Amino acid sequence: MKHALLFPAWSLMAITLSHSASAQSSFWTATETTLRGSRLSDLADTAYLLPWDLEALKMRETRTARQWWTDPDGRELTSSQVLLSPREDWMGSPPAPAEQLGSPPMRSSIPPEGVRLDEAMELGSGWTLTWRSATPQQVYSKGDSSIAFSWRPSGNRWSVAAEERIFSRSTLNGLCMQDWSLTERSTLVGYGPSGAESPPSLSLQPNPRGLQELQVSLEGSAGIWPTALRCVDSFGRLTAEQPPQGTLPLTWNPKGLTSGRYTIQIQLGNQTYASSFIQL
Amino acid sequence: MPVVLFNFKVFLIMPTSSPRTQSSKPIALVVGLIAALSLMLSWSASAQPCSDPGTLPSLPSGPIAWESPILPAPNLSWAGKTATTGYRILHFLHGLGGSSDSWNLLAARTAFQGSAGYPARQVVYLNPHHYWQNGNALASAMDIDAYLSSVGAAASAAQNIFVEDNILVGHSYGGVLSLLLDSLYQHRYVFDRQFGGIIAFGSAVNGAYMAQALHPSGDNLAVAFVEDACITLSNPRLWAPQFPAMRWIPGLDPLLRNAVDQTCGLGSSFVPFALKKFNSPGMVELFPNAPLAKRLGKRTPSVPVVLAYGVEDEPVFWRTATSMLATDSVGLALASNPFAMDADQELVTFASQQFDRHESQASDALQRAQNLRTWAWILSPTLVGALIAEWQAIQAEREAAAADKAAAWYLDANNSYKQLIGARSMTLNANGFWCRCLDDPNNPSWFPVANASDCSGDDGCITIPRYDYALVEKPSDGVVLAESAGQLQGAVASILMPGTNHQQMRNSSTTRLVLNRLMNGQVAGGAFFATPTR
Structure with a gap:
C-alpha cells in the first residue's frame, strides 16, 4: 500500500529532476496589452447602473513589457515593466518591477499528450477544461464564466497569443454583469535552451x-x-x-x-x- | 442607684460566708469607703447638662444679623466658560453630525490669545451652541433662535452690544440654518433679530446632491457604497495570502455600521470614511429639488452674507476621507493651532499603495496559474496530477480576479464617490459593438459593428459592447458642489478656498486667511465684518 502511494511521487520527482537537469539559459520577451472592464451581459440602458458599476464599464488599457529568463541557478524567473498604466494622475508613478518565479507561456506541442480534443474534463466545483480543435484554444468554463487561452505557432513551438477572462456577477441591484479582460501578447522574442529560435x-x-x-x-x-x-x-x-x-x-x-x-x-x-x- | 444597692447586697452577704472575717472594723471601713464612692459617682452623673437642661445657662437674646452672600456682578459669566469682553459676538454653528467642539477651538482663539498669524479679536466668547438635529431644518433653526434670544441676547446686553452687530459663522448645515434664520427674522412680530451678518463655510445653500444620493428617502446609496466596498475588499481570496490593512471608524453612523457588520462581518470591516447623521431628517430638505433648497438659494438675504466654498484637489474622495478621519480622531495638532488641518495626503497614499498591492497580487497569481499550467502540461502522462495542477491554476485565476476587482475599486472609488456627490456625471449609451478577430494577430485592430453577429472570422472573433459616453465634472469640496456653496443672490462675496475640502475648511490655513481678511475689513462689500484685534 505504501509503495502504491509512493509510486506517483517517485514518478513526479523523476520528471522534476529531469526538467531541472535540462534547464539551460533562456531569455524571452514580449509586450502584453490588456483591456479590462466590466460589461453588461446584454446591451442595456445604463441609467439603472449604480455609480461604481457605471465606472466599471469603462475599458482600461494596460501595456507591459515582460521578460522570462533562466538564472544561473537554473530557476525560471519573470518580471514585467509597466509601459501604459490605467493609474490616475494622483497615484504617482508605478512601483519598480519585481522578479518572481515564472516560465514563459510556450509549449513544444499543443494540446498535451493524451488529451482528447473538444472534450470537457471535470476539474471540480463545476469547472471544466476543454482543448478546442477549431482554434487552438484551451478553455476553462463554469456557467457564464470562462478563461480562454488562444495558442499560435511561435517558431517551432506554440505560445499563448491571447487570454480572455470572463467572470459573471450580479450587481447589488440585480443586474447581470461580467468582469472581462483580454490580454494580447506580441510574438515572443528570444531564445530557448535548445538554441536560438527567433534571435x-x-x-x-x-x-x-x-x-x-x-x-x-x-x-x-x-x-x-x-x-x-x-x-x-x-x-x-x-x-x-x-x-x-x-x-x-x-x-x-x-x-x-x-x-x-x-x-x-x-x-x-x-x-x-x-x-x-x-x-x- | 441600682449599682449602689447591688454593692451593698454583695458585701452584706460576704461576712457571713467568710471564715477569716472575725473583726467588724475593716468591714465598716470598706463599707464606708464604698458608700462614699457611690455617692460621689451618683453626684457626678447628675451633674451632666443633658441630665437637667433647666440648669443650663441661657443664651443672650437679641436681633439676628444676616450677611448678604457674595454674588458675581451681573455680567452673565454663567453663560460661557469665559467672560471676555468685546464689541460683538461671533456665534459659531456646526454642521450636520457636528457638535459644540466642531468650532470651540477656533472660537476660543478668536476671542482670546489668537494663534500664529491669527490675532485675537475683540469679541465675546460663548460656547458654540450645539443644536438638535433630530428634526427638520425649521426645528434646528428654532433651537438656534432660542439660544440666540436667551444666552446670546443676555450676553450681548451684559456687554452693551447691539445684537445686530453679532455674526453667525456657520459650517455646512450651520450656514444653511443661518440663512433660514435670516428669513424667519422677517417675521418681526414673532422674532427679534439676533444677528446682523452671516459667514457660511461650505454651505449647500442651493441644495446638496449628496443628501439625495445617500439618504434612505433618496437614492439610499450610502449603504450600497459601503456594501460594495465590503464585498469587494473582504473577498477571502484576497485575505488568504496577506491579511489586508483594516480600519475601524468609531464614529460611523449606526446605519452604516450595521451594513458593514452585515456585509463584511464583525471585526473585519474596512470603511474608508465615516458619514455621521447622513440619514437625519434635515438632509431631506437639502435635496436639490426640495422646496427649502430651491427657495433659500434664490432668496436675497436681509443681512450681509459671505460665502466661503472649497474646491478640493484630486482625488477628492480620498482627501476628504482623510480629513474626516483626522477630525474624528484626537486632534492634538488642533489643540495648539486651530488651523492645522492642511494635510490630507494620508489616504491618498494608502489608496495608491493598496492599488499597487492588489495589482501586484493579481499579476503574481496569474503567473502562478501559468506556472501550474506548465506543470499540468509536463505531468500530462499522469492525468490525475495534471488535473490537480489545472484545478490549482483555476484557484490562482480566481485569486487574480478578486485582486483585479479590489485594485479596480481603489482606482474607481474616487470617481464613484464623485458621482454620489454630483461632482461627476457619466452617461453611457450603447452603440453597437467593437469587433476583433483572432485571425489577424499581428495587426490587432478593433472595428465597430452594429450587431455582434456582424463580427465573424475564420478563427473566431471577440466582441465588446461599444458605448458612447458623456462626462461632466464639477468642482466640489468633497461633499458640496462649489456651484451650490458659492452662489447666492445678494451675497456680498463668494470666497474660493482652493485645495480645501469640506472638513478642512473649518480648520485649515485657508480658513485663517479668509477670517483674517474678513475681520480686517479687506473683503470688498464686507465692511460689516471688520472687527478690531485685541
Missing part, C-alpha cells in the same frame, strides 16, 4: 553615423524597455551611457565620439545585445 537582432541607423541621432531598434521587439544603453569603443572602453529613456525603438545621440568603430550595447534583463557602427 533578436539589434539594428542601428544611420551607419556610418555623422552627427545624427542613432535610431536603436531590436527587430520584433517594439515596446520592450531596455534596462541599460551603453556605447563602447573598439577597445571595449565605455565612452557613453544613459539610463533607460523609454521603450524600443529608441533614439540616442552619444556625443564627443572621435572617428572610429563603436559598439552599442543594450541590456534586456540579463541579456546584452550589441551592434557596431562607424563614427565618421
Whole structure:
C-alpha cells in the first residue's frame, strides 16, 4: 500500500529532476496589452447602473513589457515593466518591477499528450477544461464564466497569443454583469535552451553615423524597455551611457565620439545585445 | 442607684460566708469607703447638662444679623466658560453630525490669545451652541433662535452690544440654518433679530446632491457604497495570502455600521470614511429639488452674507476621507493651532499603495496559474496530477480576479464617490459593438459593428459592447458642489478656498486667511465684518 502511494511521487520527482537537469539559459520577451472592464451581459440602458458599476464599464488599457529568463541557478524567473498604466494622475508613478518565479507561456506541442480534443474534463466545483480543435484554444468554463487561452505557432513551438477572462456577477441591484479582460501578447522574442529560435537582432541607423541621432531598434521587439544603453569603443572602453529613456525603438545621440568603430550595447534583463557602427 | 444597692447586697452577704472575717472594723471601713464612692459617682452623673437642661445657662437674646452672600456682578459669566469682553459676538454653528467642539477651538482663539498669524479679536466668547438635529431644518433653526434670544441676547446686553452687530459663522448645515434664520427674522412680530451678518463655510445653500444620493428617502446609496466596498475588499481570496490593512471608524453612523457588520462581518470591516447623521431628517430638505433648497438659494438675504466654498484637489474622495478621519480622531495638532488641518495626503497614499498591492497580487497569481499550467502540461502522462495542477491554476485565476476587482475599486472609488456627490456625471449609451478577430494577430485592430453577429472570422472573433459616453465634472469640496456653496443672490462675496475640502475648511490655513481678511475689513462689500484685534 505504501509503495502504491509512493509510486506517483517517485514518478513526479523523476520528471522534476529531469526538467531541472535540462534547464539551460533562456531569455524571452514580449509586450502584453490588456483591456479590462466590466460589461453588461446584454446591451442595456445604463441609467439603472449604480455609480461604481457605471465606472466599471469603462475599458482600461494596460501595456507591459515582460521578460522570462533562466538564472544561473537554473530557476525560471519573470518580471514585467509597466509601459501604459490605467493609474490616475494622483497615484504617482508605478512601483519598480519585481522578479518572481515564472516560465514563459510556450509549449513544444499543443494540446498535451493524451488529451482528447473538444472534450470537457471535470476539474471540480463545476469547472471544466476543454482543448478546442477549431482554434487552438484551451478553455476553462463554469456557467457564464470562462478563461480562454488562444495558442499560435511561435517558431517551432506554440505560445499563448491571447487570454480572455470572463467572470459573471450580479450587481447589488440585480443586474447581470461580467468582469472581462483580454490580454494580447506580441510574438515572443528570444531564445530557448535548445538554441536560438527567433534571435533578436539589434539594428542601428544611420551607419556610418555623422552627427545624427542613432535610431536603436531590436527587430520584433517594439515596446520592450531596455534596462541599460551603453556605447563602447573598439577597445571595449565605455565612452557613453544613459539610463533607460523609454521603450524600443529608441533614439540616442552619444556625443564627443572621435572617428572610429563603436559598439552599442543594450541590456534586456540579463541579456546584452550589441551592434557596431562607424563614427565618421 | 441600682449599682449602689447591688454593692451593698454583695458585701452584706460576704461576712457571713467568710471564715477569716472575725473583726467588724475593716468591714465598716470598706463599707464606708464604698458608700462614699457611690455617692460621689451618683453626684457626678447628675451633674451632666443633658441630665437637667433647666440648669443650663441661657443664651443672650437679641436681633439676628444676616450677611448678604457674595454674588458675581451681573455680567452673565454663567453663560460661557469665559467672560471676555468685546464689541460683538461671533456665534459659531456646526454642521450636520457636528457638535459644540466642531468650532470651540477656533472660537476660543478668536476671542482670546489668537494663534500664529491669527490675532485675537475683540469679541465675546460663548460656547458654540450645539443644536438638535433630530428634526427638520425649521426645528434646528428654532433651537438656534432660542439660544440666540436667551444666552446670546443676555450676553450681548451684559456687554452693551447691539445684537445686530453679532455674526453667525456657520459650517455646512450651520450656514444653511443661518440663512433660514435670516428669513424667519422677517417675521418681526414673532422674532427679534439676533444677528446682523452671516459667514457660511461650505454651505449647500442651493441644495446638496449628496443628501439625495445617500439618504434612505433618496437614492439610499450610502449603504450600497459601503456594501460594495465590503464585498469587494473582504473577498477571502484576497485575505488568504496577506491579511489586508483594516480600519475601524468609531464614529460611523449606526446605519452604516450595521451594513458593514452585515456585509463584511464583525471585526473585519474596512470603511474608508465615516458619514455621521447622513440619514437625519434635515438632509431631506437639502435635496436639490426640495422646496427649502430651491427657495433659500434664490432668496436675497436681509443681512450681509459671505460665502466661503472649497474646491478640493484630486482625488477628492480620498482627501476628504482623510480629513474626516483626522477630525474624528484626537486632534492634538488642533489643540495648539486651530488651523492645522492642511494635510490630507494620508489616504491618498494608502489608496495608491493598496492599488499597487492588489495589482501586484493579481499579476503574481496569474503567473502562478501559468506556472501550474506548465506543470499540468509536463505531468500530462499522469492525468490525475495534471488535473490537480489545472484545478490549482483555476484557484490562482480566481485569486487574480478578486485582486483585479479590489485594485479596480481603489482606482474607481474616487470617481464613484464623485458621482454620489454630483461632482461627476457619466452617461453611457450603447452603440453597437467593437469587433476583433483572432485571425489577424499581428495587426490587432478593433472595428465597430452594429450587431455582434456582424463580427465573424475564420478563427473566431471577440466582441465588446461599444458605448458612447458623456462626462461632466464639477468642482466640489468633497461633499458640496462649489456651484451650490458659492452662489447666492445678494451675497456680498463668494470666497474660493482652493485645495480645501469640506472638513478642512473649518480648520485649515485657508480658513485663517479668509477670517483674517474678513475681520480686517479687506473683503470688498464686507465692511460689516471688520472687527478690531485685541
